[in-house]
Amino acid sequence: MAGPEPEFDPAGPPDPARRAIERLLTRGLIEEDSSGVLRPAAAERWEISPDSLACTFHLRPGLAFTDGTPCGSGDFERALRAGLGRKDHSTQAWLLSALKGVDLVRPGKALPELGIEVPDAQTLTLRLVRPDPRLLEKLALPGVSDAWSERSGGHWSRAAGLGPYRVALADSGRRLVLARAAPGAQPAAGADTVILRFGLSTGRIRTLLRSAAPDLVWPVPPGLLDEPLPAGYRIRSREAVPHRRLLLVMRADLPPTSRVPTRHALAHALNRSDLIQPLGRFARELDTWQDGVRPFVFPPFDGEEVRQWMERADLGRSFHVVVAYDADGVAAPLARQMQGEWSHLAIYAELEPLRGRRLRSECLTGLSHVLLVDSQGLIRDPAADLAAVVMPLRGPAVGSFRTGWRTREFDAWLYPQRGPAPPLPVEQALQRLEEELVALPLFELPWLWVERENAAARCHPHFGPECPAPAAAPHASKRSRSGRSSAKG
Numbered sequence: 001m002a003g004p005e006p007e008f009d010p011a012g013p014p015d016p017a018r019r020a021i022e023r024l025l026t027r028g029l030i031e032e033d034s035s036g037v038l039r040p041a042a043a044e045r046w047e048i049s050p051d052s053l054a055c056t057f058h059l060r061p062g063l064a065f066t067d068g069t070p071c072g073s074g075d076f077e078r079a080l081r082a083g084l085g086r087k088d089h090s091t092q093a094w095l096l097s098a099l100k101g102v103d104l105v106r107p108g109k110a111l112p113e114l115g116i117e118v119p120d121a122q123t124l125t126l127r128l129v130r131p132d133p134r135l136l137e138k139l140a141l142p143g144v145s146d147a148w149s150e151r152s153g154g155h156w157s158r159a160a161g162l163g164p165y166r167v168a169l170a171d172s173g174r175r176l177v178l179a180r181a182a183p184g185a186q187p188a189a190g191a192d193t194v195i196l197r198f199g200l201s202t203g204r205i206r207t208l209l210r211s212a213a214p215d216l217v218w219p220v221p222p223g224l225l226d227e228p229l230p231a232g233y234r235i236r237s238r239e240a241v242p243h244r245r246l247l248l249v250m251r252a253d254l255p256p257t258s259r260v261p262t263r264h265a266l267a268h269a270l271n272r273s274d275l276i277q278p279l280g281r282f283a284r285e286l287d288t289w290q291d292g293v294r295p296f297v298f299p300p301f302d303g304e305e306v307r308q309w310m311e312r313a314d315l316g317r318s319f320h321v322v323v324a325y326d327a328d329g330v331a332a333p334l335a336r337q338m339q340g341e342w343s344h345l346a347i348y349a350e351l352e353p354l355r356g357r358r359l360r361s362e363c364l365t366g367l368s369h370v371l372l373v374d375s376q377g378l379i380r381d382p383a384a385d386l387a388a389v390v391m392p393l394r395g396p397a398v399g400s401f402r403t404g405w406r407t408r409e410f411d412a413w414l415y416p417q418r419g420p421a422p423p424l425p426v427e428q429a430l431q432r433l434e435e436e437l438v439a440l441p442l443f444e445l446p447w448l449w450v451e452r453e454n455a456a457a458r459c460h461p462h463f464g465p466e467c468p469a470p471a472a473a474p475h476a477s478k479r480s481r482s483g484r485s486s487a488k489g
Contacts, residue, residue, distance in 0.1 A: 002205070002221040003328035004356040005173040005198040008156045010148055011083035013091060013364060013400040014378065016464055017219065019142045023463065024178055024194065025066075026161020028145035029057050029076060029124075030136060034460045036241070036380075038136050042076070042147060042162060052131035057124045065149035066166035072121035075147040080126075082151060083143070085111055087396060088364050094387050094398040095144055095378065097415060098132035107395045131420050137379050142463070165194060174199060209233055209450070216457050218449035218465045222282060222333050234453050237281060237446040241461040242377035242384065243290075244447075246283060246330060248440040249371040253404025257321065257369045261313035263437040264299060266321070266370070268309065269345045271301040275337060276443055282330045283443035289433070290382045293426050296441050297434050306345045318346035324368035327353035330445065331372035338372075363401040373401045374445060382426050387414050389439045405438040 006018035027041040040046075043057040063071040080099075083092025087107045096102050100115025115127030128135070139145050149160035157170040169177035180192035200208070202223040208214050210230045217224070220235075229235065250257040250266060257263055276283055289296045299305070310319070323339070325331040332353060339349045349370070354362055362368055377384040378399070388399040391406045392415070409432070413424045433439065449465040451457045458466045 001196055001198055002200070002202075002217070002219045002224075003198065003326070005156075005176070005196075007357065008154055008159050010079070010143055010146055010151055011086065011092065012143070013089040013360065014143075014376075015360070015400065016374075016376075019463060020218075020466075021156070021176070021178075021196065022142050022146060022161075023466075024165045025159055025167070026146050026148060026163070028079070028139060028142070028147070030140045030145075032137070032140040032462060034458065036461070038140055041140075042071070046136075052133075053128045055126045055128070055135060057126075059122045059124070061122070063147075063162065065147075065160045066163050067149050067160035069149050069160075071147050071149075071162060073118045073124040074121070075149075076124050076145055077116050077118050078151065079145050079147055080116060081111060081114065084114075085109060088361075089397055089399065090392055090395045091378070091398050092144065093395070094392075094414075095138040095141070098128045098130050098135060100127045100129050103129075103415075103417075130416060130418055133420070134379055134381060141378060168193070206230070212452075214450075215455060216449060216451050216465060218447075219329070220282075220448050220450055221328055222279070222330055224450070225280060225282075229450060232453055233450055235281065235448065235450055236457075236459075237448045238459045238461060239446050240376060240464075242380045244374065244376040244445045245286065245441045246334070246443045246445055247371075247373050247375045247401075248442050249373055249401055249403055250438055250440075251369055251371070251402065251404040252406075252436070252438050253402075254367060254369050256313065256315060256319055258404070259313045260436065261309045262315065262319070265306050265309035265313065265315070266342070266347065267299040267437055267440060268302050268305040269342050269347055270338060271341060272298060272442065274341070275334060278333045278337060279330060279443065282448055283445055286441050286444050289430050289441060290385070290426050293430060296430065298440065299437070303345055306347075318348060320348045320350065321369040322350045322352055322367070323370040323372065324352040324354055324359070324362045324366065325372035326359055326374070327355050329374060331374070334442075335372055360400070364397060365402070371401055375399070375401070375439075382424050382429065383413055383421070386410060386424065386429050389433065390414060403438045405436060 001017055006015050029041060029043040030038050031041040032038055042059055042063060044060045046055060046057045048055050059073060065071050084105050085107055093102055093105050101112045104112040117125040147162055150158045152158055155170060156167050156176055159167055165178040165180050168179040176196040178194040202221045205217060205224060212232055250263045252258055323335055325335050335351050339351055342349050352368055363371055363373060375388060389403050390410055391397055413421050447459055447464045460466055
């Protein structure tokens with residue numbers, strides 16, 4: 001996996017790399033298969049009340065974590081509560097906004113009484129204030145209802161979930177060894193084992209490919225495809241569903257990008273047809289903002305327009321912005337080209353390539369004026385894309401980055417109070433995004449990975465390339481003759 005090892009933070013902001021590891025180690029109540037169908041995971045079945053205001057889950061019998069401890073409905077209650085009230089992001093609060101009591105959640109404060117009932121160790125009921133037809137889809141997202149024996153963040157050595165894999169070795173941010181084996185046992189030779197390596201340079205990854213060591217490279221560092229792949233490997237891609245895009249975020253809460261004319265000047269100074277060329281297979285032209293809706297109208301490249309917008313913003317003859325982005329991601333080559341294009345029109349961009357915790361912190365709480373971010377909708381709903389761009393009236397951003405744009409005009413669709421939310425006026429939302437220019441969708445990003453030619457990796461359209469080994473059912477315990485509980489992978 002290109003880039004540093006993601007931190008073990010089950011309630012953290014959305015992160016595709018961390019999500020890929022978590023999906024190997026545990027399960028939530030339900031899950032989404034590669035065709036988009038929701039199916040039971042840790043829950044054996046569920047029931048929805050006639051008024052759609054209660055959803056009751058019945059767990060599989062004998063659930064146990066890979067460290068041998070039993071798993072019950074209380075562990076899923078803790079999972080649902082864990083992401084609420086965080087100070088860095090409010091993703092869980094938005095996803096569970098229909099749950100009774102969530103509207104009273106305040107970042108950093110004690111949680112109010114919530115509509116989560118645990119009548120016994122095998123049953124969990126969610127009480128809603130309004131029907132949410134997408135509740136099950138939201139619960140199927142990694143991290144929302146995932147159960148862990150220990151939820152303290154940081155190191156993967158503490159991560160014990162419901163399987164099918166367990167952490168056999170965590171090597172100081174360089175390597176993770178995941179084994180499908182009985183708890184406490186060392187993985188035997190030839191056992192179903194996944195080894196993940198992190199923090200490698202592009203040259204080192206290419207060297208490993210020449211020695212035929214990796215089965216899968218994902219995420220792919222952009223520089224890896226500057227040369228042909230070694231014999232025996234091929235590049236593959238698949239469209240991401242929901243849409244995954246490279247966004248140019250210009251923060252509305254930090255001067256000078258707090259002013260709309262400044263954002264227009266930055267946008268008009270970019271030639272998108274030139275920007276896409278160095279990205280190659282990593283990106284393609286944007287078709288539409290949402291399916292069935294007209295394309296996003298991107299401001300055309302025009303030097304005279306840039307000068308006029310700079311005058312309206314009282315920016316003088318030049319101005320300065322700080323641009324943050326993932327040093328190992330697809331934005332890295334793009335940022336340098338954007339810097340050059342802006343400089344021709346007296347806009348000076350200071351580049352901040354970041355990784356790991358520093359990148360996550362900067363995207364959510366930092367002071368960079370501009371962000372280049374890889375963004376994917378949480379669920380297949382235009383409201384999910386809008387929620388990532390429009391800040392809540394109170395509290396932190398929804399998702400993994402902050403735009404700083406707060407407005408009440410979409411509350412009826414993003415945060416409905418009672419009754420089902422009306423259909424989102426997508427054309428109206430698109431027009432407002434074009435006017436405000438707080439988040440410009442530059443290009444569409446497919447899932448892209450490198451694999452062995454004789455071993456095709458699966459790819460989930462929502463979550464990206466998957467481990468080639470088949471997934472197993474959630475970990476279940478078995479009663480021994482002595483009555484003690486023993487776990488099996």
